[in-house]
Amino acid sequence: MTLKLIASDLDATFLRDDKTINEPLFREVLQKMKAQNMQFIVATGNHLQKVLEYFKNFEGEYQIIANNGAEVMLDGEVQNVKFLPKEALKTIFSVTEKYLDDVAVGLAFNGQSTTYMLKSQAAIGDTFKISSEYFENLTLVDSIDDVVEPILKSTIVLSHNEVAYMNDLKSILGKIVHVTTSGYGAIDIVDSDVNKANALKYIADALHVEAKDIMAFGDGLNDMEMLEYVGHPVAMTNSDPELLKHDFAVSVADNQNDGVLKTILENV
Structure with a gap:
């Protein structure tokens, strides 16, 4: 399997239920990804400042899709911002x-x-x-x-x-x-143009990466477009039942047990 980007939703996917991260295991994953020239992307409905707060110990080591794709932070710069029509x-x-x-x-x-x-x-x-x-x-x-x-x-x-x-x-x-x-x-x-898939495509295009070389994790219906876009979609074991009806791979564990990180380690 050739992977260049790995994107993950946060709530009920990457984060535990208490909103914490297994930081030592994430550090191990990031080091292995970096050694293979791969990048990690947070793809969430959370606002940008909340993401930066969750990942304060990993500054500069990941990219961000925030507000379900309404804005992107690529290499520290906010880009591709999409606003709701005022009306x-x-x-x-x-x-x-x-x-x-x-x-x-x-x-x-x-x-x-x-x-x-x-x-x-x-x-x-x-x-x-x-x-x-x-x-x-x-x-x-x-x-x-x-x-x-x-x-x-x-x-x-x-x-x-x-x-x-x-x-x-x-x-x-x-x-x-x-x-x-x-x-x-x-x-x-x-x-109307905003979803995680469009934002992920924006990052992928900027980094010259094809969809077939991207893995993505999600648990909810707001992850659907992203999972359908990438070459290696993974639904969490604790996903919305509607998501599990699709032909996606399933994580090796749920969000409470570091399912995203453990699944990545099995594939990099």
Whole structure:
């Protein structure tokens, strides 16, 4: 097997459930990959600062696809940034208002430097506490009109009716947005051209790598395009059942037991 790039989702894939990494084993993997001129890519729905925080001890040793592909960090430089159409923001909020009884974590609008949240959404359950711990520079606003910078991604967590919510957005906004889920009720809304596969192709093209020489790991439906794009797709043993219906290889262990790293070691 010839591999030049290995990409991995984070939550429920590379990260353990407590959001930690087996750093000694990752170091071993990176050293073996470097010896074979291979590069590692984080491909996640997380925002860029969160990724840098998780991998603070590995600065400069990996590439990043953040916000489900809305931005790329290649060799330390943010590139290929894709923003949501401005006109979509009010529609996203108005659809969300119909599902208030189902909201577990309120709607957030992620910019490059600030995450915006309407005060009405922040007041739902533990939204403000959870979001303050997760997002950089969380700013509460009174209305969508107060969102003053371009938005990479809108994100929300629902306790029920995720499919209905997603279908409502798709029926109103059509092809101007891409609506996807990472599972567990988490839903991301991004520009129509944004997904992990397109972002990974951007990196691959920049590095002159063909899809057949890329391995990728994922567990959720927001990983589907990426897994279908690469030559060596691997679904986690703990994947969404829908993902496991496809003809993907399966990791040697789940995310709790370093399945990504152990699978890589069997192949490099």
